[in-house]
Amino acid sequence: MDPQQPEPVVYLCGDCGAECPLKSGDVIQCRDCGYRILYKKRTRRIVQYEAR
């Protein structure tokens, strides 16, 4: 576990929806349209919800 070499995590642009891989310390900005709000992608783990 080396915190200096983190793998890039993919985020989604809040405006155009493009995927945007970022490493920690990168500027928060979409590379396609320049929008400055990014969303985290939905988890890929299996989640079991309770339907009531």
Add this chain to the structure above:
Amino acid sequence: MVSQQDDMVSQQEDFGANPNLLAAPIKSPVDKFQLLPAFLKVRGLVKQHIDSFNYFVNYGMKKIMEANALHKVTDTIYLRYINISVGEPYVAIDNIKLTPQFCRLSDRTYSADISVDIEYTDGKGQHPTRKTSVKIGRLPIMLRSCNCVLNGKDETELAKLGECPLDPGGYFVVKGTEKVILIQEQLSKNRILIDIDGKGRITASVTCSTHEVKSKTVFFMDKEKIYLQLNQFVKPIPIMVVMKAMGTESDQEVVQMVGRNPRYGDLLLPSIQECSSERIYSQEQALDYMDAKFNFFKSCSIQLFITSFSTLKEGRAKSILTDVFLAHVPVKEQNFRPKCIYAAVMLRRMLDAILNSDTFDDKDYVGNKRLELSGQLVSLLFEDLFKTMNTQAVQRMNYAMGQSNRSGALDFSRYIVTDIITLGLEKSISTGNWDLKRFRMHKKGVSQVLSRLSYIGALGHMTRISPQFEKTRKVSGPRALQPSQWGMLCPCDTPEGEACGLTKNLALMTHVTTDEEEGPLISLCYSLGVEDLAHLSAEEIYANDSYLVFFNGLILGKHTRPHTFANAMRRVRRSGKIGEFVGFRTFDDFLHDGLIEYLDVNEQNNALIALYEHEAGEIDRSEITHIEIEPLTLLGVVAGLIPYPHHNQSPRNTYQCAMGKQAMGNIAFNQLSRADTLLYLLVYAQRPLLTTKTIELVGYDKLGAGQNATVAVMSYSGYDIEDAIVMNKSSLDRGFGRCIAMKKQTVVRENYGGKVSDIIVAPQRDKDGALIRKNMQILGADGIAEPGQIVRNNDMLVNKKSPLNVDKDLKTRTYKDTPAFFKGVEGETTVIDRVLIYTDNNEKMPIKFIIRHVRRPELGDKFSSRHGQKGVCGTIVNQEDFPFSERGICPDLIMNPHGFPSRMTIGKMIELLGGKAGVSWGRFHYGSAFGEPSGNACKVDDISNALIQKGFSYSGKDFLYSGILGTPLQAYIFMGPIYYQKLKHMVLDKMHARAKGPRVMLTRQPTEGRSRDGGLRLGEMERDCLIAYGASMLIFERLMLSSDPYQVQVCQKCGLLGYYNQKLKKSFCSMCKDGENMATMKLPYACKLLFQELQSMNVVPRLKLTEA
């Protein structure tokens, strides 16, 4: 003195056609309803806010700039403003257009640059240079105003910008929160008001307001003599002295100005006598007299703002008469005559009031009130800040010129500090405090956070009017419903309790005007035959058949045929030459053609308005001057949701107005992309089966806040007493009343300057690959919790670390763990909906978690119909046990019939009938206010017939079987759909219990409130009960043992508290310096604290102990 032609600066409303055109056949009165949608399309629901802001940006700002254009350091060194303009909102860094939604999400201010063109000289007073578009600050932009990016956009374009097309705009986005500047109610400015003051004296007062000065002039009558009261004078000044000081030296002329009627003369005589007994005959004597009464301390603050400050040689009195006394009447070239005549008119109205008490003014009359809108309020702020900025610029320039070691030419424009306006505006709008020392204005709560509880709540917030009085005043007058409110202010929509009747709401079609250009109107008046005041002698003013013409509180002159004049003015207005609204499309065409006109409250006095064309009755048809477009428009937006409000007891409608704002539903089309701190949404919101025209007009049918529940009005189980509701469990399974609570939690990655900041790391694992902490499960690879994950109380949201040392030059850094956890209800499963990441202006990185919780109704959740009938869920019963009809219809909820007799909400019954007919026919029925004659509300007869045709009973009652016994019920049950709202008060957010728990440090008593896991207080009144009952041990337990027991050592000799020496195992008294006579006892820690606090104030409490 009749015919007050107060121009268009007031609330105006009301429509109608001119009598000649009435004679021509109008198709039918139903047709005129078509005007209403057209009207709202052109105008929008919050036009008053947007218009007012547009006026400020386009004209108001220029006027302020022009009034403060030139700033001189010396005669030659100056700074002059030439032009001012406001641009479009954009992001300062990347020059990208700023959108409101972006600002909401990223906590920014939606603002645009204010730029000016300036001309200035250098430090030697030479080389005047011009600079264009110099930025002097940023102005928060009102949404949908002319500078907003949303202006003129259609639905698709709005959707692209992330905006809801139904959102009315008219508010600001400051630091990410939506702020409304409430409409402020005020007493009319520049108007004579005759009243009786607290001492029972008759007064005539004018609150004057011009761009330069604001003052209040009061004439009052004391012991038959009339005096002037002005803050600038220590003592009241006899009125004749004032008249003489203004150059009307002859008593006869004064009497002539007031009026030739001998009765006026008689009443004036004591005042005239007093003046002559003071031996004041000439202007000089009068001015000297007034100089002596001058109050220097009070005046000096005001004089700073008097622009045309007269030289001291003339005496202070004269300058006050010029600038403060009746400040709105201009004095040109030392000509005091207009002021004299105005003062005489005030006198005359006072004397009129003495002779005939009917002529007193009613302060609560809506025509005597004005509404101050966001544009005017922002303009005040801007004026203040602009002046501050300029004085500072001049000061800095002055200082820079004083520095001897300066190099190069001085650049005036560099001394303009842009932060003053930017920060000042932002601060005031975000806190709501209007603290303007310059205008002696200290208002709090001017702006409020826009309530986004429901769509209708937001709309209702935009039309709210905040009161002029403090709520503490114990007078009923301002709270009472005024007949003149008709059509202007909603009679139903007002809060209960302390602000009842003071906080009001606009009616649906009320239009609040902004200022109109005065010049052309004045010349129009003159050309319509108004004789100029300047050419009239005192005698002529009140000659027979002459009537004064007032214009915005100014006397223009007189007119001999007032009706001709008024009619001529109206004709000009109808022909669309004056007072028109910027026009396009149908509604405005009608306005242009003069078929529809706005009437203000004062003009309504001269009109006879019918509701319907066929409504003749005892009144001659030819006397009717106007017809109302629709009677439903007399209600406001919120009251417009109620079906058949005219069948309900009035307070029920008021209750619904309060509850409609708490109903959950759809907030806006962009509700799922918003990031509010708390958002309540209904999962399956429906549009009401029984609608009103207002609902369709405001878009409540698109963004509803409730569901059509089939209601059986019957008693069931006993869990339905006191307005409780029995609910069908299967209905809840199907999604009735299911709601989403979205909560926001923000975690900020701090930045400590430079590259030093918090770090967020991936969740640490041990050598087996297992997480080092169990609550790290939902974190993603970046150390931030992922959307879609179920999050429980105390789960980690961000695995954050903060540097121990923030020194910039450190090579290696050590960090400590500063993780952020989710705080939620124990045992509830909530889901992370979205995670937003962005960087703010200070290089910090906030991470916003929007956490979703879906709730189904449970015992104790609050519901309400649209008729002020609220109730909590009393029990949830399986569908098997619910009553059912032969058709298999089973109600969603059961309501106890005891809710009806005392509440008298007939509207709810008709809603049930109409709803039932509606579902069986597959159409929507209408229940607009007072709509039966025009067909905007279905009649009960027609509904009954519709029910019969579908095989129901005409009364709406059904034959039901008992769900428990399977036998028919003894009575027919009134059953059908009623629109039910789920209110935001839910048990989950309120329930609270505690045994042991946290305590307050200071008193060691249990904490207070649910949020701090506080104890339940046994208060004074509960204590009284226990005393009365004699349960002394219970009191002892509750008040001491369960609260803050404490053991103390008391010295029986001196009665003070001692201490226990742990080493010697003995107690001592520190006062007596010995350990004799010590006793041990228990008392509440708060009691011991009180003793010590008293001692600290030199009060000695001594305890006297007896054997118990």
